[in-house]
Amino acid sequence: xxxxxxxxxxxxxxxxxxxxxxxxxxxxxxxxxxxxxxxxxxxxxxxxxxxxxxxxxxxxxxxxxxxxxxxxxxxxxxxxxxxxxxx
Amino acid sequence: xxxxxxxxxxxxxxxxxxxxxxxxxxxxxxxxxxxxxxxxxxxxxxxxxxxxxxxxxxxxxxxxxxxxxxxxxxxxxxxxxxxxxxx
Numbered sequence: 001x002x003x004x005x006x007x008x009x010x011x012x013x014x015x016x017x018x019x020x021x022x023x024x025x026x027x028x029x030x031x032x033x034x035x036x037x038x039x040x041x042x043x044x045x046x047x048x049x050x051x052x053x054x055x056x057x058x059x060x061x062x063x064x065x066x067x068x069x070x071x072x073x074x075x076x077x078x079x080x081x082x083x084x085x086x087x
Numbered sequence: 088x089x090x091x092x093x094x095x096x097x098x099x100x101x102x103x104x105x106x107x108x109x110x111x112x113x114x115x116x117x118x119x120x121x122x123x124x125x126x127x128x129x130x131x132x133x134x135x136x137x138x139x140x141x142x143x144x145x146x147x148x149x150x151x152x153x154x155x156x157x158x159x160x161x162x163x164x165x166x167x168x169x170x171x172x173x174x
Contacts, residue, residue, distance in 0.1 A: 036095075040127070043168075061173075
């Protein structure tokens with residue numbers, strides 16, 4: 001499974017492109033975001049990616065979950081968005 | 088369809104309870120969030136709600152989209168999360 005990471009400075013359109021590209025190779029991808037700003041860009045990216053794939057008759061769904069990760073030796077809680085095409 | 092609204096001060100567990108309650112009456116609900124803080128609480132609430140319904144063998148999926156809304160006469164872009172049970 002492919003893992004994408006967003007920050008509060010990520011460009012949602014670029015992340016949307018990366019989501020669509022990753023879903024061509026994997027059935028399911030994960031987006032990890034730490035903090036409200038990073039999550040905001042991740043969710044916007046999924047909304048934009050839905051528009052990218054809609055002309056092909058596809059749609060995306062996501063399931064959010066919590067994930068414990070370590071950044072620079074510190075324990076942080078990330079939000080993990082599992083993204084896949086709607087069947 | 089039921090519409091829930093979150094703010095950056097929403098309690099994710101309370102919103103999770105409201106999601107589960109609303110999904111007992113509707114197949115699909117919408118959560119509207121304006122701003123990164125509000126969206127953060129909404130996504131956390133969905134992650135928590137997944138845990139609430141998992142013991143019944145259910146799971147939740149969400150589809151994000153943009154929504155134009157008017158708050159106090161001002162045009163704002165909200166994120167709309169359409170939440171439903173996974174079939």
